[in-house]
Amino acid sequence: MSHVVNITLSPKEAADENKQSQLVSKMLKIKESDIALIRIIKKSVDARHYPLKVNLSLEVYVDAEPLPEKITFEYPSVAYSKPVVIIGAGPAGLYAALRLIEFGLKPIIFERGKDIVERSKDIAQIHRNNSIDHNSNYAFGEGGAGTFSDGKLFTRSKKRGDYNRALQRLVFHGADEAILYEAHPHIGSDKLPRIIKSMREQIIRSGGEIHFSSRVTDIKTSNGHVSKIIANNTSIITDYVVLSTGHSARDVYQMLYEQKIALEAKAYAMGVRIEHPQELINKIQYHNSPDRDYLPAASYSLVEQINGRGVYSFCMCPGGFIVPALTSQEESVVNGMSPSHRGSPFANSGFVTEIREEDFAHLRKEYGILAGLELQKRLEYAARAEAPDHYKAPAQRVSDFVFGRVSSSLPASSFVPGLVESRLDKWMPQFIASRLREAIKVFDKRMHGYLTNEAIVVGVESRTSTPVRIPRNPETLEHIHIQGLYPAGEGAGYAGGIISAALDGERIAEAIFRKEEKRESLTPPIY
Numbered sequence: 134m135s136h137v138v139n140i141t142l143s144p145k146e147a148a149d150e151n152k153q154s155q156l157v158s159k160m161l162k163i164k165e166s167d168i169a170l171i172r173i174i175k176k177s178v179d180a181r182h183y184p185l186k187v188n189l190s191l192e193v194y195v196d197a198e199p200l201p202e203k204i205t206f207e208y209p210s211v212a213y214s215k216p217v218v219i220i221g222a223g224p225a226g227l228y229a230a231l232r233l234i235e236f237g238l239k240p241i242i243f244e245r246g247k248d249i250v251e252r253s254k255d256i257a258q259i260h261r262n263n264s265i266d267h268n269s270n271y272a273f274g275e276g277g278a279g280t281f282s283d284g285k286l287f288t289r290s291k292k293r294g295d296y297n298r299a300l301q302r303l304v305f306h307g308a309d310e311a312i313l314y315e316a317h318p319h320i321g322s323d324k325l326p327r328i329i330k331s332m333r334e335q336i337i338r339s340g341g342e343i344h345f346s347s348r349v350t351d352i353k354t355s356n357g358h359v360s361k362i363i364a365n366n367t368s369i370i371t372d373y374v375v376l377s378t379g380h381s382a383r384d385v386y387q388m389l390y391e392q393k394i395a396l397e398a399k400a401y402a403m404g405v406r407i408e409h410p411q412e413l414i415n416k417i418q419y420h421n422s423p424d425r426d427y428l429p430a431a432s433y434s435l436v437e438q439i440n441g442r443g444v445y446s447f448c449m450c451p452g453g454f455i456v457p458a459l460t461s462q463e464e465s466v467v468n469g470m471s472p473s474h475r476g477s478p479f480a481n482s483g484f485v486t487e488i489r490e491e492d493f494a495h496l497r498k499e500y501g502i503l504a505g506l507e508l509q510k511r512l513e514y515a516a517r518a519e520a521p522d523h524y525k526a527p528a529q530r531v532s533d534f535v536f537g538r539v540s541s542s543l544p545a546s547s548f549v550p551g552l553v554e555s556r557l558d559k560w561m562p563q564f565i566a567s568r569l570r571e572a573i574k575v576f577d578k579r580m581h582g583y584l585t586n587e588a589i590v591v592g593v594e595s596r597t598s599t600p601v602r603i604p605r606n607p608e609t610l611e612h613i614h615i616q617g618l619y620p621a622g623e624g625a626g627y628a629g630g631i632i633s634a635a636l637d638g639e640r641i642a643e644a645i646f647r648k649e650e651k652r653e654s655l656t657p658p659i660y
């Protein structure tokens with residue numbers, strides 16, 4: 134039997150393993166030499182008050198007790214099993230594939246983008262202001278939108294699936310075990326690619342398939358059931374299609390719309406990315422604590438109602454970089470990522486407000502259910518018009534944005550392609566700009582110094598969530614009108630973030646297994 138011990142330490146003490154073992158031996162009244170293993174099961178920094186505290190939950194194994202078992206996943210061979218087509222190799226598609234393998238079904242993935250190595254080269258081209266590949270960029274390619282990200286693994290939708298199993302799967306494929314106990318786990322853009330590659334290798338080893346540079350252009354149905362897909366002008370006949378194409382695949386929404394496949398408009402969010410010096414955020418959040426060396430780069434999470442709408446920080450990247458997340462040259466779209474050490478001198482965050490159907494009602498007549506998408510596009514195009522060359526992005530100092538002034542210069546920034554001074558407060562729709570401006574004033578009261586001309590806002594953060602839902606039958610998770618078609622992940626409107634998309638992918642795999650089980654009486658895997 135192991136013992137669980139909860140302790141609260143200063144950041145310096147928490148970083149000292151000897152200190153932990155001394156305290157544990159005292160609390161459990163055992164000799165330090167009898168302790169076989171101390172394993173952290175929960176860790177959180179409490180920075181609400183000075184002095185700062187670190188809360189630790191430790192699992193202690195004393196000599197002669199069996200040590201915890203290594204995390205493992207059983208992936209059987211599925212080379213000759215029933216195939217399931219998956220469109221898109223993002224977290225939803227990859228997790229669906231791995232779970233299908235566990236159920237003895239064969240995933241066949243079609244991915245419009247390239248594998249990690251080739252994709253990295255295409256991303257480097259955007260940074261060098263050279264070119265953008267419409268199918269291989271920050272949004273498209275192996276691992277999906279989250280591959281070159283901060284890799285935050287927090288989700289509000291833990292109830293929608295087995296959150297711990299989703300994290301353990303990442304550890305099994307190479308992530309650091311710390312993600313299992315950190316209160317706000319993250320992986321980092323330098324480590325994510327290796328994990329994604331390991332998942333791909335597993336899928337192939339088990340007899341599944343992944344086809345890169347394979348954009349799916351059509352989904353055919355017959356008598357209310359999915360019948361085949363078209364990728365690279367080739368038809369693939371199938372009973373099952375997992376549609377996990379993410380929210381940047383506008384051509385997929387257009388294709389479904391033209392085929393009169395039911396879609397729904399939904400609320401979403403848009404705004405800017407805001408970037409401060411990391412040192413400023415550390416000072417504010419850690420109350421100038423001398424323990425800074427023992428603490429991670431500080432983060433924040435802010436939310437407020439302004440004129441009846443939520444305004445909030447989103448996808449905060451401490452010690453990170455603002456990245457050009459556009460999918461075509463007519464748009465300026467920004468997002469954020471951080472390496473695992475979160476060591477850059479900048480702290481960036483999405484800073485967005487809710488967009489409701491009434492905001493795009495005027496576009497409904499012309500664009501139908503895709504009106505929200507059109508509004509999103511227009512904002513991205515307006516941002517590009519301000520910074521037309523070389524994938525640069527329009528930016529303004531934060532105080533200037535709030536008080537409606539021109540920024541005569543811009544401070545240093547993490548955004549590699551470069552910034553162009555611009556009056557974001559003028560060209561953004563006022564219902565967005567005015568709420569963001571008011572919210573910054575409110576947030577400055579909670580984080581003194583947040584409203585400063587040392588910080589910038591960069592345009593635009595428009596892809597936080599999808600403006601379109603692909604509706605599912607809540608029981609079977611199939612499209613409401615098309616059997617065998619399983620809309621999944623963020624693009625379908627059922628997830629927002631890496632882990633929630635992954636969990637949704639797993640749920641879809643389970644739904645397909647249940648359906649196939651009825652048809653073929655398969656045996657469920659035993660754990």
Ligand SMILES: Cc1cc2nc3c(=O)[nH]c(=O)nc-3n(C[C@H](O)[C@H](O)[C@H](O)COP(=O)(O)OP(=O)(O)OC[C@H]3O[C@@H](n4cnc5c(N)ncnc54)[C@H](O)[C@@H]3O)c2cc1C
Pocket residue numbers: 220221222223224225226243244245246268271272273274275276277278279280281282283284285286287347348349350377378379380381382385448456458468469470621622623624628629630631632634635
């Ligand atoms: C820069 C950046 C940083 C982010 N940081 C975080 C973070 O730290 N934490 C977090 O939780 N979330 C983060 N996100 C969001 C997160 O990445 C997404 O929520 C998540 O990836 C959604 O997963 P998904 O599988 O549903 O879709 P996606 O990841 O978008 O994957 C969809 C895949 O489908 C492919 N595809 C699209 N159309 C087709 C087609 N027609 N044929 C074949 N393939 C197609 C795409 O190429 C893509 O690979 C970030 C996003 C970005 C862009």
